Amino acid sequence: MVLVCLVTKQANMGTGRVLILGLCLTLVIGACKKDEDPAPTPPTGGGSNDPRLVLKFTFDSTQVRLNGFGQTAALPAGHGAQHPRFNAMTAHYVEFAQTAWTLPGQGAVVYHAPETTAGGDNAIDFSQAVLTGAGEAFLNIPLSQLPTGTYPYLRVSIGYQNFNIDFRQVVSGIGTFDLDGTIASFIGFNTYIGTFNVNQQAVTVNDDKLQGFWAFEVLNPPVAVAPIVGQAPPGATTVPNPIFDSSPIPAGSCLVTGVFAEPLVISGTETEDVVINVSISTNNSFEWIDVADDDIFEPAAGDQVVDMGTRGMVPTVE
16 A cells, blocks of 8 residues: 555654645646656567467456455445556566465566665666556566466566546635546555656656655646655555465565466466466555545545555466
Protein backbone atom coordinates (compact mmCIF):
# COMPACT_ATOMS: atom_id res chain seq x y z
CA MET A 1 0.00 0.00 0.00
CA VAL A 2 1.00 3.60 -0.49
CA LEU A 3 -0.89 6.43 1.09
CA VAL A 4 -1.78 9.31 -1.20
CA CYS A 5 -3.46 12.53 -0.32
CA LEU A 6 -3.95 16.14 -1.34
CA VAL A 7 -2.36 17.72 1.68
CA THR A 8 -0.66 20.65 3.19
CA LYS A 9 0.67 18.45 6.02
CA GLN A 10 0.33 14.90 7.38
CA ALA A 11 -0.95 13.63 10.70
CA ASN A 12 -1.32 10.36 12.65
CA MET A 13 1.64 8.74 10.90
CA GLY A 14 2.19 6.46 13.87
CA THR A 15 -1.10 4.73 13.13
CA GLY A 16 -0.21 4.11 9.50
CA ARG A 17 -2.95 6.46 8.37
CA VAL A 18 -2.82 9.88 6.81
CA LEU A 19 -5.38 12.58 7.44
CA ILE A 20 -6.13 14.27 4.14
CA LEU A 21 -6.48 17.97 4.83
CA GLY A 22 -7.59 19.37 1.52
CA LEU A 23 -6.48 20.51 -1.90
CA CYS A 24 -3.84 23.21 -1.96
CA LEU A 25 -5.15 25.86 -4.34
CA THR A 26 -2.51 28.55 -3.92
CA LEU A 27 0.28 26.93 -5.88
CA VAL A 28 -0.14 27.36 -9.63
CA ILE A 29 2.15 25.42 -11.92
CA GLY A 30 2.02 24.59 -15.60
CA ALA A 31 1.79 20.99 -16.76
CA CYS A 32 4.97 19.46 -18.10
CA LYS A 33 5.00 17.51 -21.31
CA LYS A 34 5.59 13.78 -21.07
CA ASP A 35 9.09 12.56 -21.88
CA GLU A 36 9.53 11.79 -25.56
CA ASP A 37 12.22 9.14 -25.03
CA PRO A 38 11.11 5.64 -26.01
CA ALA A 39 10.12 3.37 -23.13
CA PRO A 40 12.40 0.45 -22.20
CA THR A 41 11.49 -2.87 -23.81
CA PRO A 42 10.84 -6.12 -21.94
CA PRO A 43 13.95 -8.26 -21.29
CA THR A 44 14.66 -10.45 -24.30
CA GLY A 45 17.31 -12.81 -25.60
CA GLY A 46 17.97 -16.05 -27.47
CA GLY A 47 17.22 -17.11 -31.02
CA SER A 48 14.07 -15.92 -32.74
CA ASN A 49 12.91 -19.50 -33.44
CA ASP A 50 13.30 -20.76 -29.88
CA PRO A 51 10.14 -21.12 -27.73
CA ARG A 52 9.67 -18.16 -25.42
CA LEU A 53 8.50 -17.58 -21.88
CA VAL A 54 6.17 -14.57 -21.96
CA LEU A 55 4.54 -12.96 -18.92
CA LYS A 56 2.02 -10.15 -19.14
CA PHE A 57 -0.04 -8.14 -16.65
CA THR A 58 -3.81 -7.81 -16.64
CA PHE A 59 -5.92 -6.02 -14.03
CA ASP A 60 -9.20 -7.47 -12.75
CA SER A 61 -11.62 -5.69 -10.41
CA THR A 62 -13.76 -8.87 -10.13
CA GLN A 63 -10.91 -11.06 -8.87
CA VAL A 64 -10.96 -12.19 -5.23
CA ARG A 65 -9.79 -9.52 -2.78
CA LEU A 66 -7.04 -10.87 -0.49
CA ASN A 67 -5.12 -9.71 2.57
CA GLY A 68 -1.40 -10.14 3.19
CA PHE A 69 -1.86 -13.79 4.16
CA GLY A 70 -3.67 -14.67 0.95
CA GLN A 71 -7.05 -14.90 2.69
CA THR A 72 -10.29 -13.37 1.40
CA ALA A 73 -10.65 -9.87 2.83
CA ALA A 74 -14.02 -8.13 3.10
CA LEU A 75 -14.27 -4.36 3.29
CA PRO A 76 -14.51 -3.34 6.98
CA ALA A 77 -17.56 -1.45 8.23
CA GLY A 78 -17.15 2.30 7.99
CA HIS A 79 -14.72 2.05 5.09
CA GLY A 80 -15.22 3.09 1.49
CA ALA A 81 -13.37 1.66 -1.51
CA GLN A 82 -13.09 1.79 -5.28
CA HIS A 83 -11.37 -0.09 -8.08
CA PRO A 84 -8.37 1.97 -9.25
CA ARG A 85 -7.87 2.15 -13.00
CA PHE A 86 -4.34 0.96 -13.72
CA ASN A 87 -2.19 2.67 -16.32
CA ALA A 88 1.11 0.86 -15.79
CA MET A 89 3.08 -1.44 -13.51
CA THR A 90 6.67 -2.68 -13.30
CA ALA A 91 8.11 -6.02 -12.22
CA HIS A 92 11.45 -6.05 -10.43
CA TYR A 93 11.89 -9.79 -9.88
CA VAL A 94 10.26 -12.97 -11.19
CA GLU A 95 10.62 -16.41 -9.61
CA PHE A 96 8.91 -19.79 -10.06
CA ALA A 97 8.68 -21.83 -6.84
CA GLN A 98 8.62 -25.63 -6.75
CA THR A 99 6.96 -26.07 -3.32
CA ALA A 100 5.23 -24.11 -0.58
CA TRP A 101 8.48 -24.39 1.41
CA THR A 102 10.68 -22.92 -1.33
CA LEU A 103 12.03 -19.72 0.21
CA PRO A 104 12.45 -16.57 -1.92
CA GLY A 105 15.62 -16.89 -3.95
CA GLN A 106 15.66 -20.70 -3.80
CA GLY A 107 13.26 -21.19 -6.71
CA ALA A 108 13.87 -20.62 -10.41
CA VAL A 109 14.69 -16.92 -10.71
CA VAL A 110 14.20 -15.88 -14.34
CA TYR A 111 14.38 -12.10 -14.02
CA HIS A 112 15.99 -9.53 -11.72
CA ALA A 113 15.77 -5.90 -12.85
CA PRO A 114 18.81 -3.59 -12.79
CA GLU A 115 19.79 -2.04 -9.47
CA THR A 116 22.08 0.86 -8.57
CA THR A 117 23.92 2.46 -5.66
CA ALA A 118 23.71 5.96 -7.16
CA GLY A 119 21.69 7.12 -4.14
CA GLY A 120 24.02 5.52 -1.60
CA ASP A 121 22.23 2.24 -0.85
CA ASN A 122 21.37 -0.63 -3.16
CA ALA A 123 18.11 0.24 -4.92
CA ILE A 124 15.96 -0.49 -7.95
CA ASP A 125 17.05 1.68 -10.89
CA PHE A 126 13.74 3.22 -11.94
CA SER A 127 15.28 4.70 -15.11
CA GLN A 128 15.66 1.14 -16.42
CA ALA A 129 12.30 -0.18 -15.24
CA VAL A 130 9.93 -1.58 -17.89
CA LEU A 131 6.53 0.13 -17.56
CA THR A 132 3.81 -2.10 -18.96
CA GLY A 133 0.07 -1.65 -19.32
CA ALA A 134 -2.75 -4.17 -19.38
CA GLY A 135 -2.11 -7.04 -21.77
CA GLU A 136 1.47 -6.03 -22.48
CA ALA A 137 4.45 -8.33 -21.90
CA PHE A 138 6.71 -7.39 -19.01
CA LEU A 139 8.95 -10.42 -19.58
CA ASN A 140 9.88 -12.15 -22.84
CA ILE A 141 12.84 -14.55 -22.60
CA PRO A 142 13.87 -17.93 -24.03
CA LEU A 143 11.91 -20.71 -22.35
CA SER A 144 15.21 -22.53 -21.86
CA GLN A 145 16.01 -20.05 -19.07
CA LEU A 146 13.33 -21.71 -16.93
CA PRO A 147 14.72 -25.07 -15.72
CA THR A 148 12.66 -28.22 -16.24
CA GLY A 149 10.37 -28.95 -13.33
CA THR A 150 6.93 -28.49 -11.83
CA TYR A 151 6.00 -25.07 -10.46
CA PRO A 152 2.79 -24.53 -8.46
CA TYR A 153 3.71 -20.95 -7.49
CA LEU A 154 4.80 -17.72 -9.17
CA ARG A 155 6.39 -14.80 -7.35
CA VAL A 156 6.53 -11.33 -8.88
CA SER A 157 8.09 -8.40 -7.06
CA ILE A 158 6.21 -5.24 -8.05
CA GLY A 159 8.33 -2.11 -8.08
CA TYR A 160 5.98 0.62 -9.28
CA GLN A 161 2.33 1.17 -10.07
CA ASN A 162 0.46 4.02 -11.73
CA PHE A 163 -3.34 4.31 -11.63
CA ASN A 164 -6.26 6.72 -11.59
CA ILE A 165 -8.87 7.25 -8.87
CA ASP A 166 -12.04 9.32 -8.40
CA PHE A 167 -12.48 11.85 -5.61
CA ARG A 168 -14.73 14.76 -4.62
CA GLN A 169 -13.40 18.19 -3.75
CA VAL A 170 -15.26 21.19 -2.34
CA VAL A 171 -13.56 24.45 -3.31
CA SER A 172 -14.72 27.39 -1.21
CA GLY A 173 -16.43 30.04 -3.29
CA ILE A 174 -16.26 27.95 -6.46
CA GLY A 175 -18.24 24.76 -5.95
CA THR A 176 -18.13 20.99 -5.54
CA PHE A 177 -16.19 18.98 -8.10
CA ASP A 178 -15.99 15.27 -8.88
CA LEU A 179 -12.45 14.86 -10.17
CA ASP A 180 -9.92 12.27 -11.34
CA GLY A 181 -6.39 11.96 -10.10
CA THR A 182 -3.31 9.86 -10.95
CA ILE A 183 -1.25 8.10 -8.32
CA ALA A 184 2.35 7.05 -8.96
CA SER A 185 3.58 4.77 -6.20
CA PHE A 186 6.93 3.09 -5.61
CA ILE A 187 6.43 -0.11 -3.65
CA GLY A 188 9.73 -1.91 -4.18
CA PHE A 189 12.14 -2.35 -1.25
CA ASN A 190 14.10 0.77 -2.24
CA THR A 191 14.12 2.74 -5.51
CA TYR A 192 16.54 5.27 -6.94
CA ILE A 193 14.39 7.87 -8.71
CA GLY A 194 15.56 10.65 -11.00
CA THR A 195 12.72 12.55 -12.68
CA PHE A 196 9.41 10.90 -13.56
CA ASN A 197 5.96 11.92 -14.79
CA VAL A 198 2.95 11.23 -12.59
CA ASN A 199 0.57 11.90 -15.48
CA GLN A 200 1.36 15.11 -17.35
CA GLN A 201 3.45 16.75 -14.64
CA ALA A 202 7.01 15.87 -13.64
CA VAL A 203 8.49 15.19 -10.20
CA THR A 204 12.26 15.31 -9.61
CA VAL A 205 13.75 13.27 -6.76
CA ASN A 206 17.37 12.28 -7.58
CA ASP A 207 17.57 10.09 -4.50
CA ASP A 208 16.64 6.72 -3.00
CA LYS A 209 13.09 6.24 -1.73
CA LEU A 210 11.99 3.35 0.46
CA GLN A 211 8.82 1.37 -0.14
CA GLY A 212 5.75 3.60 0.03
CA PHE A 213 6.93 6.78 -1.71
CA TRP A 214 4.08 8.26 -3.73
CA ALA A 215 3.09 11.24 -5.89
CA PHE A 216 -0.40 12.44 -6.79
CA GLU A 217 -1.56 14.65 -9.66
CA VAL A 218 -5.07 16.10 -10.00
CA LEU A 219 -6.40 15.78 -13.53
CA ASN A 220 -8.18 18.87 -14.92
CA PRO A 221 -8.38 20.66 -11.56
CA PRO A 222 -10.57 23.78 -11.18
CA VAL A 223 -7.42 25.60 -10.02
CA ALA A 224 -3.95 24.42 -11.11
CA VAL A 225 -1.92 22.61 -8.47
CA ALA A 226 1.47 20.90 -8.52
CA PRO A 227 1.80 17.16 -7.80
CA ILE A 228 1.74 16.28 -4.11
CA VAL A 229 4.33 13.80 -2.79
CA GLY A 230 4.59 11.79 0.41
CA GLN A 231 5.84 8.67 2.13
CA ALA A 232 3.78 5.86 3.67
CA PRO A 233 5.00 4.50 7.02
CA PRO A 234 7.09 1.27 7.11
CA GLY A 235 5.07 -1.92 6.97
CA ALA A 236 1.98 -0.28 5.51
CA THR A 237 2.09 -2.10 2.16
CA THR A 238 -0.25 -5.08 1.76
CA VAL A 239 1.55 -7.90 -0.10
CA PRO A 240 -0.63 -11.01 -0.65
CA ASN A 241 1.20 -14.28 0.03
CA PRO A 242 -0.96 -17.43 0.39
CA ILE A 243 2.09 -19.49 1.52
CA PHE A 244 3.13 -16.98 4.18
CA ASP A 245 3.41 -19.60 6.94
CA SER A 246 5.91 -21.80 5.09
CA SER A 247 7.61 -19.24 2.83
CA PRO A 248 7.50 -15.69 4.19
CA ILE A 249 8.77 -12.79 2.10
CA PRO A 250 11.47 -10.32 3.17
CA ALA A 251 10.23 -7.34 5.18
CA GLY A 252 9.81 -4.24 3.07
CA SER A 253 9.55 -6.10 -0.23
CA CYS A 254 6.54 -6.33 -2.54
CA LEU A 255 7.04 -9.95 -3.55
CA VAL A 256 3.49 -11.01 -4.40
CA THR A 257 2.82 -14.77 -4.59
CA GLY A 258 0.28 -16.36 -6.93
CA VAL A 259 -0.92 -19.96 -7.21
CA PHE A 260 -1.45 -21.68 -10.56
CA ALA A 261 -4.78 -23.51 -10.83
CA GLU A 262 -2.73 -26.39 -12.24
CA PRO A 263 1.03 -26.42 -11.61
CA LEU A 264 3.14 -25.22 -14.52
CA VAL A 265 5.13 -28.15 -15.90
CA ILE A 266 8.25 -27.49 -17.98
CA SER A 267 9.59 -30.64 -19.70
CA GLY A 268 12.35 -29.04 -21.74
CA THR A 269 10.88 -30.41 -24.97
CA GLU A 270 8.40 -27.57 -25.61
CA THR A 271 8.22 -26.29 -29.17
CA GLU A 272 5.75 -23.43 -28.60
CA ASP A 273 5.82 -20.31 -26.46
CA VAL A 274 4.55 -20.50 -22.88
CA VAL A 275 2.46 -17.38 -22.27
CA ILE A 276 1.36 -16.61 -18.71
CA ASN A 277 -1.30 -14.07 -17.87
CA VAL A 278 -0.46 -12.52 -14.48
CA SER A 279 -3.82 -11.19 -13.30
CA ILE A 280 -3.66 -8.55 -10.56
CA SER A 281 -6.69 -8.06 -8.31
CA THR A 282 -7.83 -4.44 -8.11
CA ASN A 283 -11.01 -5.40 -6.28
CA ASN A 284 -11.76 -2.40 -4.01
CA SER A 285 -8.02 -2.03 -3.57
CA PHE A 286 -8.15 1.74 -3.01
CA GLU A 287 -9.63 1.94 0.50
CA TRP A 288 -10.33 4.71 2.99
CA ILE A 289 -12.14 5.43 6.27
CA ASP A 290 -15.39 6.92 4.99
CA VAL A 291 -16.35 9.78 7.30
CA ALA A 292 -19.60 10.62 5.48
CA ASP A 293 -20.44 6.91 4.93
CA ASP A 294 -21.34 7.67 1.31
CA ASP A 295 -18.64 5.59 -0.44
CA ILE A 296 -17.27 8.74 -2.07
CA PHE A 297 -13.62 9.57 -1.47
CA GLU A 298 -13.66 13.12 -0.06
CA PRO A 299 -10.21 14.18 1.19
CA ALA A 300 -11.34 17.61 2.41
CA ALA A 301 -14.05 15.94 4.54
CA GLY A 302 -11.42 14.01 6.49
CA ASP A 303 -11.48 10.65 4.69
CA GLN A 304 -8.30 8.75 5.61
CA VAL A 305 -6.61 6.47 3.07
CA VAL A 306 -5.71 3.13 4.64
CA ASP A 307 -4.84 0.86 1.71
CA MET A 308 -4.43 0.70 -2.04
CA GLY A 309 -2.75 -1.26 -4.82
CA THR A 310 -2.76 -4.98 -5.45
CA ARG A 311 -5.14 -7.40 -3.69
CA GLY A 312 -3.92 -10.70 -5.10
CA MET A 313 -2.28 -12.31 -8.10
CA VAL A 314 -3.47 -15.24 -10.22
CA PRO A 315 -1.13 -16.67 -12.89
CA THR A 316 -2.76 -18.55 -15.77
CA VAL A 317 -1.13 -20.30 -18.73
CA GLU A 318 -2.86 -19.18 -21.91
